Amino acid sequence: MKHTTSPTAIEEPGDHGRRIGAYRGSDPGPLVICIATLHGNEPAGIEALARVLDVLSENRVRMRGDLVGLCGNLQARSAGTRFIDEDLNRVWQHDRVDAVLESLRAGGAVRDGDGAPMVGSAELAEQRELLAAFQSEHRRARGPIHVLDLHTTSSESAPFTTLGDTLQNRALALRLPVPVVLGLEEQIDGAMLHYFDRLGWANIGIEAGQHAAASSIEVHEEAVWILLEALGLIEAGSAPGGGDRRARLARRAEGLPRVLDVRYRHVVSEEDEFRMHPGFRNFELVEAGQELATDRRGPVRTAFAGRVFLPLYQRQGDDGFFIVRQRARLWLTVSRVLRTIGADRMAGWLPGVRPHSDRGDAVTLARWARNRYVIGYLHLLGFIARSDSGGRVMVRRQEGPGPRPEPPPRAS
Known part of the structure; x- marks a missing residue:
């Protein structure tokens, strides 16, 4: 079986050591991309991925599909700080990503909407290289793509997952026996996981615990192994020494609500x-x-x-x-049914809700309709609150993958 865990063995021009390692299965199947240290002061994910990749390689575990580990913010990791100039998990707005992708296509500087070069930052360079790495993995993918964004917290914490609340992301998160936190994507603008929703790739964030805790490394290990089995990359029980991983992970979050x-x-x-x-x-x-x-x-x-x-x-x-x-589990069931039957098409029937004038995937709310009941019902249907240029609250449909653009050709 062909596989490798050495970053130098699979590094390509432009990777700059960003790839932690990879394990390529003998048979085609899903691609799982794990991203560690998107914040440079969160090193647990790198150590956990190295351990998983070493076990896969040493035991020649049979895999259907591929596992790839990528380092997020190399410069912040070297400095031991969350970021250098700007938070790399707050810069994935559509306009900025499109500008960076265009720079990759053209092979030049990143330019803003007026065509002027964007002010350089450490994170702009990191984002450009990350997008190039995602393109490379997209080209090599032999099945559906899933992304695991590995994080830790500054406080002591039980493990949990975060996600943009699409049905495919929710299904992925619920495969892990830890709390699922909804609504964070509505509070934070420009998180990296929004970009994968745009591509239609299933994705979740996995928060393992406190930054420096040894248990955070173990949590990330357990989560990766569980999802490799759940997604069908490896057979159940084939991970060495992993018979009770689910029970161990569940105990770490014992007593907390599921959602x-x-x-x-x-x-x-x-x-x-x-x-x-x-x-x-x-x-x-x-x-x-x-x-x-x-x-x-x-x-x-x-x-x-x-x-x-x-x-x-x-x-x-x-x-x-x-x-x-x-959040009641019944809410998840009702929202899944409503989204499955396409009830989002009836959002415009709600009082004070109108289709957006420029976007087919959005509605706007009259000021008097901005209450928790209307917003709550729109959440059930898969909408997320945003503000448009007119200052009105806009709720954008997030259900469904939307268009799946092919990665642009590699710049010469």
Whole structure:
């Protein structure tokens, strides 16, 4: 069986050591792309992928399909920081990605909408190389593509998954016995996983635990092995020493709800002098009015009860904390049925909801209709809230893969 785990053995011009390793099966099948250190201070994913690739190679595990590991932000990883100039997980807006792809096609500088060269940053260069790497893997794919984005947190945390709430992403996330967090993509603009939704590739983020914890490496290992089996790349039970991986992973999140929904994001800037109070664990229960942090204006309190999510205990980042609440499993069932029967076509029948004038995949809301009931029903149908240039709330349909553009030819 042909396979390799040595980055130098499979490195191509332009890869710049970005490929952690790969294991190519003897038979065609799904391609699983794992991305580690999109934030440079989150090294656990690299170590976990190296371990998985070593076990596959040493035991010559029979595989149907391919596993590839990519490093996200090489410069930030070398510096040991979340990012150098800008967060690499906040720069995947359509216009920017299209500009970078055009630069790959033309072989020149990245230019903005007016044709002027974009101001260079470390992350712009990283994004360009990542997009080139995705194109290379797309060309080599021998089946459907799945993306696992491996992350860790600055606070202590049980493992969980995040996703853009499409049915295929949800199905992938629910294969892991850990909490699923919905709604994060509605709070954060420009996350990398949005790009894979645009391509129609199933994708999830896997948050393993605290950055430096040895258990975070183990969680990423367990998650990758479980998904390799669940997606049919390897036979069930064929992973050496992995008989109780699901049980071990489930125990790490014992007692937590299966599905949660982000209800609030506390945005911070460097000027705010935000300081999270020490000791909060991810998913810890908090009460309405509880003081969670301080900033230059004084105490920072939560407006309602829930679970504190991703409390900020690192220097970089603009997310002070989130508040999440449990989402009923019945909601998932109802939304799946509604999306399957195409109920999204009836969104325009809702009071205050109208088709968007320029986009067929979007609707707009009258100001008086921006309440949790209308937004909640649109979420059921697979829409996600966004704001358009007119200042109105726009809810964009996210269900279904949409067009699947072929990767552009490699620049000469």
